[in-house]
Amino acid sequence: MSTAKTGSGYHHAHHYDSAEHEYVSSKQGVWLFLCTEILMFGGLFVGYAIFHHIYPEIFKVGSKFTDWRLGAANTVVLLGSSFTMALGIYYSQKKEQSKAVAMLAITILCGAIFMGIKYIEYSHKIHLGLLPGSWYTADPASLVKYVGDMEIPSNLPMYFSFYYMMTGIHGIHVLVGMGLIAWVMIRAMKGEFGPHYYTPVEGVGLFWHLVDLVWIYLFPLLYLVS
Amino acid sequence: MASGSTASAAHHDHNYLNHEKGLWSWLTTLDHKRIGILYFITVALFFLVGGIFALLIRTELFSSGQTIMTADDYTRSMTYHGAIMVFFVIIPGIPAFLGNFFLPMQIGAKDVAFPRLNLLSWYCLIGGAAVALTSLAFGGADTGWTFYTPYSISMKPAVIWMVMGAFIAGFSSILTGLNFVVTTHKLRAPGMTMNRIPLFVWALYSTAIIQVLATPVLAITLLLLAAENIFGIGFFDPALGGDPVLFQHFFWFYSHPAVYIMILPAFGVISELITAFSRKTIFGYTAIAYSSLAIAAVSFFVWGHHMFVSGQSEWAGVVFSFLTMLVGVPTAIKLFNWMATLYKGSINLSAPMLYALGFMFLFTIGGVTGIFLATIATDVHFHDTYFVVAHFHYVMVGGTLMAIMGGIFYWFPKMFGKLVNDTVARWSFFFIFMGFNVTFFPQFVLGSMGMPRRYFDYLPEYEYLNQLSTIGAYMIGIGFVIGGWAVIQGLLNGKPSGPNPWGAKTLEWTTASPPPHENFIQQPIVTAGPYEYR
Numbered sequence: 001m002s003t004a005k006t007g008s009g010y011h012h013a014h015h016y017d018s019a020e021h022e023y024v025s026s027k028q029g030v031w032l033f034l035c036t037e038i039l040m041f042g043g044l045f046v047g048y049a050i051f052h053h054i055y056p057e058i059f060k061v062g063s064k065f066t067d068w069r070l071g072a073a074n075t076v077v078l079l080g081s082s083f084t085m086a087l088g089i090y091y092s093q094k095k096e097q098s099k100a101v102a103m104l105a106i107t108i109l110c111g112a113i114f115m116g117i118k119y120i121e122y123s124h125k126i127h128l129g130l131l132p133g134s135w136y137t138a139d140p141a142s143l144v145k146y147v148g149d150m151e152i153p154s155n156l157p158m159y160f161s162f163y164y165m166m167t168g169i170h171g172i173h174v175l176v177g178m179g180l181i182a183w184v185m186i187r188a189m190k191g192e193f194g195p196h197y198y199t200p201v202e203g204v205g206l207f208w209h210l211v212d213l214v215w216i217y218l219f220p221l222l223y224l225v226s
Numbered sequence: 227m228a229s230g231s232t233a234s235a236a237h238h239d240h241n242y243l244n245h246e247k248g249l250w251s252w253l254t255t256l257d258h259k260r261i262g263i264l265y266f267i268t269v270a271l272f273f274l275v276g277g278i279f280a281l282l283i284r285t286e287l288f289s290s291g292q293t294i295m296t297a298d299d300y301t302r303s304m305t306y307h308g309a310i311m312v313f314f315v316i317i318p319g320i321p322a323f324l325g326n327f328f329l330p331m332q333i334g335a336k337d338v339a340f341p342r343l344n345l346l347s348w349y350c351l352i353g354g355a356a357v358a359l360t361s362l363a364f365g366g367a368d369t370g371w372t373f374y375t376p377y378s379i380s381m382k383p384a385v386i387w388m389v390m391g392a393f394i395a396g397f398s399s400i401l402t403g404l405n406f407v408v409t410t411h412k413l414r415a416p417g418m419t420m421n422r423i424p425l426f427v428w429a430l431y432s433t434a435i436i437q438v439l440a441t442p443v444l445a446i447t448l449l450l451l452a453a454e455n456i457f458g459i460g461f462f463d464p465a466l467g468g469d470p471v472l473f474q475h476f477f478w479f480y481s482h483p484a485v486y487i488m489i490l491p492a493f494g495v496i497s498e499l500i501t502a503f504s505r506k507t508i509f510g511y512t513a514i515a516y517s518s519l520a521i522a523a524v525s526f527f528v529w530g531h532h533m534f535v536s537g538q539s540e541w542a543g544v545v546f547s548f549l550t551m552l553v554g555v556p557t558a559i560k561l562f563n564w565m566a567t568l569y570k571g572s573i574n575l576s577a578p579m580l581y582a583l584g585f586m587f588l589f590t591i592g593g594v595t596g597i598f599l600a601t602i603a604t605d606v607h608f609h610d611t612y613f614v615v616a617h618f619h620y621v622m623v624g625g626t627l628m629a630i631m632g633g634i635f636y637w638f639p640k641m642f643g644k645l646v647n648d649t650v651a652r653w654s655f656f657f658i659f660m661g662f663n664v665t666f667f668p669q670f671v672l673g674s675m676g677m678p679r680r681y682f683d684y685l686p687e688y689e690y691l692n693q694l695s696t697i698g699a700y701m702i703g704i705g706f707v708i709g710g711w712a713v714i715q716g717l718l719n720g721k722p723s724g725p726n727p728w729g730a731k732t733l734e735w736t737t738a739s740p741p742p743h744e745n746f747i748q749q750p751i752v753t754a755g756p757y758e759y760r
């Protein structure tokens with residue numbers, strides 16, 4: 001933010017005084033957008049807190065059907081992708097084009113691995129009939145090996161409502177994030193970024209960190225809660 | 227100002243209206259002024275549709291028993307009237323139309339911070355409206371605009387379409403708010419300190435904060451409601467262990483701040499009108515500016531007053547009651563400051579000023595009856611009666627719509643470079659103001675007599691006051707037709723207005739009318755406050 005970005009080849013939009021002016025304004029816009037994301041996910045977290053208070057047992061039993069190893073693997077993948085994203089911004093600023101593109105490509109790959117693992121988890125649950133709310137069709141006999149002698153609460157489907165709503169909306173954000181990173185990667189390939197102009201990479205990076213951060217909360221709340 | 231008009235003479239024919247030509251140039255425009263005009267047209271059309279539903283409702287209620295439609299059609303009309311007026315008229319009405327046009331001009335900017343997002347916001351509104359109105363093809367939604375569960379989760383596709391339409395329209399509001407916060411912070415002209423920005427900008431800024439922070443909660447609420455309909459997720463469904471009151475908490479966490487999204491910009495318009503038509507510096511600039519922020523802040527902590535009788539804890543009720551009354555303080559600060567501005571002013575009773583004075587009169591009634599409803603003991607009696615209907619129409623129509631009309635007639639010469647026939651505009655005020663009181667004052671009486679709201683029918687003893695109310699509604703309709711005629715007549719045959727027909731002092735009046743493409747020929751340098759009258 002402190003580095004001067006004026007006098008470069010980049011032409012700022014007509015209503016700004018300088019590229020620096022455009023940069024700080026855009027960044028404020030991105031942060032405000034992140035606030036809206038936090039408030040939107042906030043609604044889900046509040047719902048979680050309330051129903052965890054009323055029905056603690058459904059979360060205790062429900063989380064038995066999640067595999068903490070897969071969740072932990074996804075946590076590592078996303079944390080790693082945040083690191084490569086940060087490097088992508090760093091190399092964009094330094095105008096080290098091929099390294100920037102490589103880092104952004106690894107970030108997209110991490111996103112794809114995350115979604116791949118999610119796909120495995122989802123198909124396992126769908127196979128058992130562990131679907132949200134009124135779509136829930138699981139046969140209690142097939143669940144015994146997961147829950148042992150724990151009693152299956154009658155409104156267990158609500159746990160899966162939370163599971164699918166929270167991870168689903170988060171997953172959509174991962175996909176959108178991958179799309180946005182692909183967009184800045186293509187622009188990085190064209191050599192559009194450098195010390196004077198890297199606003200889109202940084203904005204997309206901030207978004208990707210938020211997506212990562214939300215998962216950091218989802219992992220314990222859905223996988224480790226028992 | 228003098229330099230502004232000379233500069234405008236040199237560029238006499240070049241303005242934002244003829245900068246580019248053709249429909250396509252309008253549909254792809256990034257100019258905040260053109261996007262403001264797109265919103266003007268859109269909001270006006272939705273207002274017409276919502277208004278027709280209003281007249282259908284009042285016609286049905288002209289006599290007890292079935293008058294012109296079935297009970298089901300009545301419930302649908304009521305739902306579409308509410309949803310269209312709230313989501314597609316009053317919320318975008320002032321910020322996205324007048325705000326879009328004048329916020330950048332009042333702070334001396336060339337455009338809003340993110341012009342593409344600004345255009346996208348308009349498409350979100352159009353897309354949201356298209357999706358919402360698709361619900362008509364599925365028999366129409368009949369839940370009321372509040373979509374209360376469990377009725378709204380009865381797997382009706384019409385409700386899902388309506389809810390998703392409101393969800394998409396919400397992005398329009400978020401993008402407008404985001405744009406305004408950044409524009410106000412980052413694009414002010416040199417010398418335009420935060421203590422020199424016009425009060426309209428302060429009001430829009432406070433509104434924008436609510437739009438950015440509250441609308442996402444509506445988004446997730448509506449998404450969960452749609453998921454409840456499709457998957458039966460059970461959060462709001464008592465049959466599945468969920469809590470319908472939780473929906474009310476979620477919904478009002480947005481929708482109560484949203485009523486300040488609707489009224490705060492109106493306060494801003496009134497601040498501009500009162501000072502310009504009193505030819506006097508506004509009294510208590512700082513108090514009015516910060517009271518907007520105070521209302522925005524308190525607005526997030528009052529939602530529970532919608533649920534005094536929904537089974538929330540009594541302690542919560544007491545706290546929400548107290549916090550709700552607190553809103554009366556900054557609101558009263560504004561009204562008293564406007565009155566102090568009028569005192570010893572050279573008052574010009576042109577149409578915009580009549581609307582502003584009408585606003586002060588009607589909004590005060592709306593605000594004070596709000597205190598009745600904030601008081602738990604009286605609310606238990608008034609809840610879900612016509613008293614509530616009258617209260618919020620005094621605030622939303624008597625407040626916001628009066629401000630929109632006043633704002634249109636005030637800024638019309640700036641937007642189009644032409645004068646509106648003031649006599650015609652005053653007649654529109656006369657019909658709207660009189661008709662409004664004839665419509666809604668009897669509803670206070672009906673409500674305190676116990677007539678429940680939302681019902682298709684009523685007991686015969688309520689008939690006389692209902693007939694009065696319906697006659698008033700037709701008067702309002704006539705008033706808006708006259709107002710629309712004044713605007714069309716002004717567009718077609720209005721006399722040239724010159725840059726500043728009202729002698730107003732804020733920055734937008736220093737440039738040509740209509741303004742040039744980038745608003746100002748030269749970058750304005752600000753050396754004084756916004757209302758340097760005397």
